[in-house]
Amino acid sequence: MIRLPTTHAAITAPLVASDSRFAGIPIGRSLLDGRSFRLSPVLAPAAVLPATSSLALGGLGSGKSTTAKTRIRREILNHGHQAVVIDSFGEDSTSGEWAPLVRSLGGRVIDAASFTLNPCSDLFPAQVREQLVRSLIAAVEPGALTHQATHALQHALNHPKASNLRGLVDVLVNPEAGRWPVEKLTEWGEGAAIALSRYTEGSLRGLFDGQDAALPETDLPIISFDFTALDRNSPAIPSLMAAVACWAEHVWQRQSTAVHRHLVLEEAWQILLSPATAELIQRLLKNSRKAALSLDVVMHTLSDLGQGRATDLARLCEIAHIGRLGPEEAALVGSLLGLPPWAIDRIPTLGQGEAVWKVGPDYTDVVKTILDEDEATLTDTSSRRRLAQQAQEQAPVVEQKEACDDADQEGESGYTPVVQLLKGQEEKQAPTEDLLVAPTEEAIIDWENREQVGGWDWEMPPNVVDLGADTGTEDGAGDTETGSDVDHRHETVLQIAREGRIAEAAQLAALGERADINAHGIYSVEASAWIMTRARVADMSGSTSRAAQLRATVAHMRRREAAYG
Amino acid sequence: MYSLTPGYRIPGLQRGLSPAESLVTKTNAGVGASLLTAAAITPPPVWTFGAVGAAAALVNCAPGPRSLARWAAVGYRRLRERTAPSGVFAQPGATVTWGLYLQHGTMQDDQRRAQFHAAFSRALTFAGGQARTAGVQVHVTHHATTGEYTDHTQTVSVHVPRSLGGGTRILDTMEGEFAALGALASYTPDPIPAVAEHGPGWVALEDGRYAATARITGWPEETTGDLMPKLLLGPGSAERSLGVIYRPLPAAHSRRSAKWQQAASEAFTTDKVKQASEGLASTATQASLVQGDALVDLDAYLTVWGQDPEDVVDARWQASLAADRHRIRLDWLAGQQHRAHVMTTPHGASTRKGTIL
Numbered sequence: 001m002i003r004l005p006t007t008h009a010a011i012t013a014p015l016v017a018s019d020s021r022f023a024g025i026p027i028g029r030s031l032l033d034g035r036s037f038r039l040s041p042v043l044a045p046a047a048v049l050p051a052t053s054s055l056a057l058g059g060l061g062s063g064k065s066t067t068a069k070t071r072i073r074r075e076i077l078n079h080g081h082q083a084v085v086i087d088s089f090g091e092d093s094t095s096g097e098w099a100p101l102v103r104s105l106g107g108r109v110i111d112a113a114s115f116t117l118n119p120c121s122d123l124f125p126a127q128v129r130e131q132l133v134r135s136l137i138a139a140v141e142p143g144a145l146t147h148q149a150t151h152a153l154q155h156a157l158n159h160p161k162a163s164n165l166r167g168l169v170d171v172l173v174n175p176e177a178g179r180w181p182v183e184k185l186t187e188w189g190e191g192a193a194i195a196l197s198r199y200t201e202g203s204l205r206g207l208f209d210g211q212d213a214a215l216p217e218t219d220l221p222i223i224s225f226d227f228t229a230l231d232r233n234s235p236a237i238p239s240l241m242a243a244v245a246c247w248a249e250h251v252w253q254r255q256s257t258a259v260h261r262h263l264v265l266e267e268a269w270q271i272l273l274s275p276a277t278a279e280l281i282q283r284l285l286k287n288s289r290k291a292a293l294s295l296d297v298v299m300h301t302l303s304d305l306g307q308g309r310a311t312d313l314a315r316l317c318e319i320a321h322i323g324r325l326g327p328e329e330a331a332l333v334g335s336l337l338g339l340p341p342w343a344i345d346r347i348p349t350l351g352q353g354e355a356v357w358k359v360g361p362d363y364t365d366v367v368k369t370i371l372d373e374d375e376a377t378l379t380d381t382s383s384r385r386r387l388a389q390q391a392q393e394q395a396p397v398v399e400q401k402e403a404c405d406d407a408d409q410e411g412e413s414g415y416t417p418v419v420q421l422l423k424g425q426e427e428k429q430a431p432t433e434d435l436l437v438a439p440t441e442e443a444i445i446d447w448e449n450r451e452q453v454g455g456w457d458w459e460m461p462p463n464v465v466d467l468g469a470d471t472g473t474e475d476g477a478g479d480t481e482t483g484s485d486v487d488h489r490h491e492t493v494l495q496i497a498r499e500g501r502i503a504e505a506a507q508l509a510a511l512g513e514r515a516d517i518n519a520h521g522i523y524s525v526e527a528s529a530w531i532m533t534r535a536r537v538a539d540m541s542g543s544t545s546r547a548a549q550l551r552a553t554v555a556h557m558r559r560r561e562a563a564y565g
Numbered sequence: 566m567y568s569l570t571p572g573y574r575i576p577g578l579q580r581g582l583s584p585a586e587s588l589v590t591k592t593n594a595g596v597g598a599s600l601l602t603a604a605a606i607t608p609p610p611v612w613t614f615g616a617v618g619a620a621a622a623l624v625n626c627a628p629g630p631r632s633l634a635r636w637a638a639v640g641y642r643r644l645r646e647r648t649a650p651s652g653v654f655a656q657p658g659a660t661v662t663w664g665l666y667l668q669h670g671t672m673q674d675d676q677r678r679a680q681f682h683a684a685f686s687r688a689l690t691f692a693g694g695q696a697r698t699a700g701v702q703v704h705v706t707h708h709a710t711t712g713e714y715t716d717h718t719q720t721v722s723v724h725v726p727r728s729l730g731g732g733t734r735i736l737d738t739m740e741g742e743f744a745a746l747g748a749l750a751s752y753t754p755d756p757i758p759a760v761a762e763h764g765p766g767w768v769a770l771e772d773g774r775y776a777a778t779a780r781i782t783g784w785p786e787e788t789t790g791d792l793m794p795k796l797l798l799g800p801g802s803a804e805r806s807l808g809v810i811y812r813p814l815p816a817a818h819s820r821r822s823a824k825w826q827q828a829a830s831e832a833f834t835t836d837k838v839k840q841a842s843e844g845l846a847s848t849a850t851q852a853s854l855v856q857g858d859a860l861v862d863l864d865a866y867l868t869v870w871g872q873d874p875e876d877v878v879d880a881r882w883q884a885s886l887a888a889d890r891h892r893i894r895l896d897w898l899a900g901q902q903h904r905a906h907v908m909t910t911p912h913g914a915s916t917r918k919g920t921i922l
Contacts, residue, residue, distance in 0.1 A: 001862050001918075002784070003822065005853035006693075006813065009861045010686040012784065014707035014807045016794045017717035019666035019748060032673060033798045034715025342673045364670050370713075 022048075022359065025074040027067070028369040031354060037367045039359060040075065041294060041319055042260045049360050051318040052260075053288050053295040056355075057302065057333060058323025063353035065266065066379040067321060067369045068298045069101050072262055073378070076105055076221045082258035083107075084248055086241070088227040088267045096226035097266065101378045107222030112240050113229035116210040118164050119243070120157070124215075128250045130157055133168070135242035135280070136208060137195040140235075144191035151180075152189035165209045166200050169193050204236055208243070215247060218255040238274040245280040253291055264296045269304040272297075278309065285316040301329045302336055311336060321355040321367070322347055328504065340364055490533050502541040509534045528554045653904060653920055654757065654912045659732030662722040662911040664752040665705075665743055672794040681746065682790060688742045690859045693813025695738065696729040703739075704914035706808040707797055717797075720752055722914035754911040760903045767877045768902040774870050775877035778905035779884070780922065781865035783894025796891050803880035804870040808909035812862040812918060819860040823850050862918070866908040867895060898922050 017033045024040025041052035058064035075081040087096035099109050119132040133153065137144050155178050156162055156171040172189035175182055199208045216223050225244050230237060248263055263284065265271055272278050285295050295317075302314065314320070314336040322333055327348045334344035343356045343364050350356070353369045371379070489512050497505035513530035520526045535550035671677045692701045701723065708718040723739045725732035743749050762769035767777045785792060797807065814822060830843040850860070869884045871877030881897065888895045898905040905922045907913055 001864050003826075003860050003862050005850050006686040006689040006858045006861050007683070007853050007856075008849075009689065009811065009863050010682040011788060011790045011792055012809055012863060012865060013682075013685050013705050014793050014797055014809060015665055015667060015681075015685070015705060015719055015721075015747070016672050016707065016797050017666060017719060018669040018671070019664075019717075020669045029714055032670075033717060034709075034711070034800075035717070036714040340670065340674050342675070362669070 020363065025071065025078050026370070027071065028353075028367045031366040031368055037357070037365060039319070039357075040079065041359075042292075044360075046289070049318050051285070051288055051316060053285055053317045054297070054319035054321070055313065055317035056296065056298040056321050056323075057300065057325065058321075058355065059300065059325050061352065062323025062325075062350065062355070063369060064298055064321070064323045064355065065097060066353065066371070066375075067323075067355060068264065068266075068296055069098065069379045070369060070371055070375050072222070072264060072296070073101060073105065073375060075260075075262065079260070080221075080258060081260045081262060082220070082256050083222045083262040083264055084244075084252060085222065085224040085264040085266065086227065086244060086268075086271065087224050087264075088237070088270060096224060096228045098224045098264075099226065102222050102224040104374075104378055105222050107220050107224065108216065109224045109226050110216060111229060112225055112227045112236075115207065115225075115240065117208055117215075117243060118211055119208055120162055120164050120168055121211075122163065124251075126157070128246070130154065131250055132243060132246050133157065133165075133196070135246045136199065136239055137192055138279075139239040139242040139274070139277070140198050140204070141191065141195035144195045146188075146191070148184075148188035149190075149192045152185050153192050155180075155185060156189060164211060165196060169196050169200055172196070199239070204239060207236060207239065215251060218252050219257070237270060238277055241271050241274065241277040242280065245277060245284070249280070249284065253293060259292070261291075261293045262296055263293060264298065266298045268297045268299045272299075272305055272309060272313065282312065282316070285313075301325060302333055303329060318360055320358045322358075323355045324348065324350040324352075328508075331504070490529065493533055494536060497537045497540045502537065505537050506534065506541075509537055523557055528557050531557075654907055654916055656724070656726060656915045656917055658724055658726040658729075658915060659736055660722060660724040660915050661736045661740070662720050662752050662754055662914065663740065663743060664750045665719055665721045665747055666717075667747040671747075672791070672798070675790075678790055678794075684746055686858060688739070688746065689811055689813045689861050690857065691742055692723065692735075692739055692811075693815050693819075693859045693861065695735045696725075696731075697815060698729070699812060699814045699818055700726045700729045701735065701813060702726075702914060702916075703811040703813070704808065704911065705811070706806060706909055706911055706913070708806040708909070709797060709801070709804065711802060711804055720754070720911045721749075722911045724915040726915075752911070757907055757910065757912050763903065764874055766881065766897060766899055766902065767871075767874060768906065769874075770906075773872070775872065775874060776868050776870055776902070776906040777877050777881045777897065778866055778868040778902060778909065778922075779881075779888075779895035779897045780905075781867060781888075781893055782896045783892075785892035792891065796887070796893070799887075801883070801887065803876075803883060805880070805884065806868045806870070806906075806909035807865065808868075808913050809863060809865040810908070810913060810916070812864075814860045814862070816859055819854060819858075822860055823847065823854055826850070864908075866905065866913075866922075868906045868909040 017035070021035070021037075022039045023043040024038050027037050027039055029035070030037045041049050041054065044052075056064040056068050072081075072083045072085075076083060085098045085102065087098045096109065102109050119136060120129055124132070130153070134145060134150070137153075152172060152175065156168055156175060159167075159171045159176065162168040162171050172193035173186070175185040175189060178185065198204050225240075227237060227240070230240075253261065265281070272281060281295065284291070284293060288294060297313070297317065305313065320337050322330075322337075322339075325333060325347050330344050330347035333339070334341075334347070337358055338361070339356065339358060343358075343366070346366055347356055350366070351368075353371075355367060355369070357363075357365045357367050359365070489508075493505050493509045493512065496508065509530060513527060513534070516524065516526040516530055531550050531554050535547040535554075538544075538547035538550060667681060668677075671681050689703060692703055693699070695701055702725075704720075704722040704724065706718075706720045706722075710716045710718075721743055723736055725735045729735070740749070758770040758772050758774075760768045761771050764775075767775050769775050827847040830840065830847060834840040834843060854860075867884060867888075869877060869880035871880050885895060908916065908922060
């Protein structure tokens with residue numbers, strides 16, 4: 001027995017876990033307390049989750065896409081949901097990332113590169129036709145749709161000649177008199193006609209000016225629009241997106257009979273950056289629960305979007321899962337989504353398939369997605385990395401460094417089960433990583449090496465810190481990183497401060513200062529350089545008194561150095 | 566920063582004497598006193614001293630492993646402790662058990678965790694202050710079922726001995742107090758499983774499980790408050806239960822105890838460093854008492870479970886390693902396994918202070 005004050009004894013209370021849980025498909029295992037984590041947003045009561053849309057963030061290889069695919073697969077198989085995927089990132093250019101999953105579920109992959117559609121086809125209801133044409137115009141000329149232009153367009157669409165886009169442009173240019181005189185209609189229709197002429201005569205020819213009017217079926221479990229064959233900066237993407245979004249909103253949503261639907265935007269930043277499509281997406285988001293539609297947005301990080309839009313998106317998505325991100329991005333995402341500090345701290349250290357989940361305003365969890373074998377095969381995006389590893393196995397030692405760098409850049413997209421299968425290869429990769437690290441370490445530790453490179457001619461006792469020789473050795477080994485790195489870090493901090501992110505810059509400066517104090521000592525030149533940088537940051541933030549104080553510190557340090565040093 | 570520097574360890578004195586024991590003590594004192602008085606008045610023949618000395622030597626010196634006395638003592642203990650008599654875990658009084666779960670993320674967030682601990686501390690103080698004398702017991706258990714996923718079962722029980730009276734009022738009051746800590750729901754514990762088999766350091770229960778229980782005798786000197794989440798939520802392969810029984814003291818009793826503790830520490834500790842550290846501990850204690858907290862007697866037990874003897878022995882080894890990592894000292898209850906595991910179930914709530922385990 002032990003007798004303690006209650007305040008001290010309270011920490012021994014073994015009350016550590018919660019029992020809050022959500023209904024729905026199994027997702028994985030909580031890394032906070034080991035419980036199983038299930039979630040189908042649509043099954044959660046509206047009071048807990050007002051919106052069902054989700055946002056997946058994470059670095060390359062963090063497993064965000066795998067988690068998104070697994071979720072969709074389980075929702076379709078377990079609950080009979082439907083999904084439309086806009087797949088704009090394929091690892092190999094032949095087909096999109098989602099293609100294997102879509103095919104396994106009996107869905108259809110629609111290749112955007114060979115996509116043609118006649119937006120004016122009689123097979124569409126008049127309303128859909130008008131919406132389609134309007135969104136096409138908005139995609140290329142967002143400013144063209146004035147009230148008058150809209151009226152001119154509406155007037156032209158009723159003309160019998162407007163059975164395809166070419167005819168529509170003709171009618172816009174040479175309208176027949178209606179309620180308004182011909183001159184006025186001609187004048188109003190000019191902007192719209194110019195915009196549409198990009199589809200009939202301009203760079204986007206071939207997409208919307210054919211006679212084909214076959215729309216995708218609305219009863220398939222999953223449809224993927226595969227944008228991977230297109231160039232990332234292709235001007236066709238906003239238009240195609242506009243057409244797809246319009247189809248989803250006006251045809252798919254109305255005709256599909258599934259209990260719930262998902263619209264998945266893979267690598268969504270390019271879709272959300274285009275003003276025309278962003279507006280559509282935002283509208284879909286706002287009406288999502290009413291329309292029984294969830295928007296699942298998968299992207300690398302919110303900073304791609306810029307401040308305003310990212311904030312809007314974060315506010316509208318009640319569910320977010322964030323895979324591994326760098327510390328700065330984690331802090332940014334965390335502040336946008338309102339994550340607690342402990343969760344933000346964990347984001348940079350998450351492993352593959354692990355993510356911080358935020359469900360509604362209060363619930364934050366760290367979850368490792370658990371895949372079965374089928375899912376591991378279907379969602380595997382690591383084929384390239386495997387190829388790199390196999391190539392490395394076959395190739396002689398010569399190009400190991402390049403291969404390793406390549407693999408790093410590709411990201412460790414190999415997901416746990418796959419990685420386990422490939423353990424042998426992983427082990428073989430390890431020595432190369434050692435090779436990369438080895439030179440500097442050897443240079444510092446190995447006395448023989450040191451003597452050759454320069455510095456002291458005799459061995460120093462181990463308790464003498466020989467800074468001069470250290471730098472010499474590093475330079476000698478060809479690793480000039482230290483010198484350039486310092487300047488670079490100062491520059492980065494000042495750059496960030498110039499962009500107005502003062503708090504971030506100050507934090508970075510403090511980190512750099514701490515690192516340099518640890519490396520060089522508190523009265524070192526490096527440390528005072530950091531204080532000067534902090535003073536400049538303080539100047540930029542407008543707190544001149546703080547800057548003066550910091551500069552005084554540096555002056556004091558120099559006096560002290562002169563006195564004692 | 567919490568300090569778990571031992572405030573007041575009283576291993577030998579923790580148990581009050583049972584009525585029979587106090588009767589024997591008093592009789593012994595009376596008989597001894599009368600004999601001594603008689604001897605003072607009329608000195609006995611000299612050989613009496615020799616006879617008494619010889620008898621004392623026989624009883625006290627080297628009875629040997631095969632002596633009759635030792636055989637009889639061990640045999641009696643085996644007989645006595647073969648079962649867990651219902652009286653041990655069913656002291657007269659009122660007991661209620663609830664399931665208590667925190668709000669999600671409480672243990673991960675430093676601020677919310679500190680708030681929870683403060684609230685729990687207030688609840689203990691409040692429980693202690695419900696009666697004029699000590700006796701209210703609060704028993705908290707945590708059971709983790711491991712596998713692909715881990716399931717946590719957490720209970721809080723309050724036991725009010727019959728001697729305090731007014732049990733229902735105290736229990737209802739405490740229910741409100743605990744409901745403020747998280748999600749509180751009524752909970753009916755499973756009946757105590759009977760012991761089917763004994764082994765070296767473990768027992769097999771009727772339901773096919775094997776258990777090994779340790780008393781937690783040492784806590785880390787200082788922690789930031791995340792001791793329990795690290796210990797219980799961290800990776801662990803074996804099924805395990807942890808039970809802590811709190812016996813809060815009323816305010817006046819706490820103050821008296823702190824006073825004596827400080828006096829004893831100042832008077833009897835010769836080691837200067839130890840004296841200084843005890844001085845710090847008693848300063849902390851005093852500060853807590855000034856803030857309105859109380860003192861609480863704390864007993865904690867850890868049980869590991871397995872599916873077969875090897876399993877439970879391995880789990881015990883793993884638990885020892887984990888305890889070392891967390892600077893917790895475990896004392897495996899080798900002889901009394903047949904009832905020790907009950908202390909990590911809600912049934913342990915009504916055990917008498919100092920029950921032999």
